[in-house]
Amino acid sequence: MKGYETLIIFDPTCSNDDIEQEISKITEIISNEQGKVIEVNRWGRKKMAYGVKKRDTGIFVVLQFTLAPGKIKTFTDYFKFNNLVLRNNLVNIDIETEIPYSQYENETQDVGKKV
Numbered sequence: 001m002k003g004y005e006t007l008i009i010f011d012p013t014c015s016n017d018d019i020e021q022e023i024s025k026i027t028e029i030i031s032n033e034q035g036k037v038i039e040v041n042r043w044g045r046k047k048m049a050y051g052v053k054k055r056d057t058g059i060f061v062v063l064q065f066t067l068a069p070g071k072i073k074t075f076t077d078y079f080k081f082n083n084l085v086l087r088n089n090l091v092n093i094d095i096e097t098e099i100p101y102s103q104y105e106n107e108t109q110d111v112g113k114k115v
Contacts, residue, residue: 001035001066003095008079009058009086012045019059022084026063026075033074035067038095052086066095 008026010019019042027037043060052058067075072090079088 002069003038003064003066003093004072004090005062005064005093006075006088006090008061008063008088009048009052010061011053011084011086012055012057012059014059014084018084019061022082023061023063026078029075029078030065030067033067033071035065035071035075038064038066055086058086064093064095 008022010022014022023040027040030037039062041062041064043062045057046060047057048055076090079085
């Protein structure tokens with residue numbers, strides 16, 4: 001099993017229920033392929049640096065998961081015909097050395113504090 005992280009940008013016109021349904025479908029795809037979802041991080045609505053499909057904002061979600069390399073095509077094929085997804089990006093990560101977002105956010109908040 002290899003570790004992956006994917007950033008998914010959803011259409012800003014989607015409701016919260018639509019986003020949650022899509023996340024559950026994606027996690028179901030990973031589970032059906034004998035993968036494991038490590039973390040789902042909802043960043044919320046963000047302004048993009050440039051427009052994608054005539055949209056300047058999107059709803060960002062980051063997933064970290066493990067999946068066999070031969071099964072990743074099933075995961076990526078899901079996004080090809082999904083109208084709710086503006087863009088997605090998939091990268092390999094090293095699970096053992098990757099810092100979970102919850103720890104990372106705590107570390108960045110402590111940076112400005114004087115000791």
